[in-house]
Amino acid sequence: MLDIHFIRENVELVKAGAAKKHIEVDLDRLIKVDDERKLLRQELDAKKAEQNRRSNEIQITKDKEREKIIEQMQQLKAGMAEEEERLKKVMEEWQKLMLTVPNIPDMSVPDGNSDADNLETKKWGEQTKFDFTPKGHVELMTVLDLVDFERGAKVAGFRGYFLKGDAALLSYALWQFISNYFVKKGAKGDKWIPMIVPSLARRESFMGTGYVPQSEEDLYKTQDGEYLAGTAEVATMGYHMNEVLDAKQFPLKYFSFSPCFRREAGAHGKDTKGLVRVHEFFKFEQVVLCEASHEASVKYHEELTANAEEMLQLLKIPYRVVINCSGDLGLGQVKKYDIECWMPSEGKYRETHSSSYFHDFQTRRLNIRYRDERGEMKFAHSLNNTALATPRLLAVLIENYQQEGGTIAVPEALAHYVGKKVIGPAG
């Protein structure tokens, strides 16, 4: 959500931002509704003031005089009820419109329609070469009995899967590896707070982070009205909802783990096989809350991205970084980098990390504030990036580390956690 004052003062800027993102928003209508809101508020406030004044008079008057005022008040009240009803309707529309106003993309975000227009900014590592024909992770893992999609579908339905044996162990290894990566940062003075957060959450946090109402169809909903989160970002951001934070603690860095659920409603027919796109997965997420400054946001955004890169470098997985084009940005995002890992079976890079910042778009919706040095209340800035998601990264890893004959080498960085150097039929 943007500040209504800001919107009013920068209508053209906000319009241009929405146009750049290819998001339709009726700002003229919003301004008109806001005018109505202000006018009604003023009229109603004046009447309430009158009501308060007269109410006090009733206390000190008696008998006939008192009866007379009460009668007058009943009439005043009748008029107010009507106005209140109008204001309620206006506020409903106002709120609905406010939720549709997108955040303004950064100048450095390239124009474009979809992920096809994302701009590569960096490439790390050589695309893995094999002196044999590389296989896909589905075949590799099925042959080694590391995954069972058939029973996955039997039990869980479409996109269901079981990870078995060394695939389960390799997943644990990745989790421990990433966990230790952030713990080690703490030892160097870069403090990250590990959290295990709820996946099952109430509507507010989804609204606050911007997944509702816009992407509601991609969320699972319970019969009690809660939703299943597609990322730990939702609960981690909800954690500080309606709080005034102590600026001395900034930047607050969370390293959150949770199961994630996505309906993939808009992805019918995409990646129907394998572990790349599943309904249920696990993810470690980096979430940062910091002071309300663009410079701070940019700084931590680069840092979050660098963390994910470093982790991939330790795993020696070739990747590239793209800057997402305007059309591929979410409603609240100012700027986003995707990190894409090399997927040998597809001969292309696939997204494994998504790093973005929001300025105060989310914190405004979630009412997360702090007091600055001057004692002024401000909305904090928020950012997030994937740390590591399995099984998608597991698929990437297995394809890049496959060996002739279908065995899989264990990355050096994980050997310690897995306890073996090669995964193969013999174990």
Next chain:
RNA sequence: GGAGGCGUCGCAUAGUGGUCUAGUGCGCCGGUUUCGAAAACCGGUAUGCCGCAAGGCAUCGUGAGUUCGACUCUCACCGCCUCCGCCA
């Protein structure tokens, strides 16, 4: 699942229909005093909306209702506590 209780200013507590424009204590900030400090005393100490301002309005978990008037009464929801049952 059943029964009961409770949600008030950073914290603790008072307030059961009208000077509550929410009292008191603690905490915090400023001042007086002091060589300095403590103590004592005095003053201050929420957020949002509207307004150039003066000021007005709203908020006592959230929302609705009763009333001329609601922290106070009614209903629903959210949360917490106690007891019983059930499960581990």
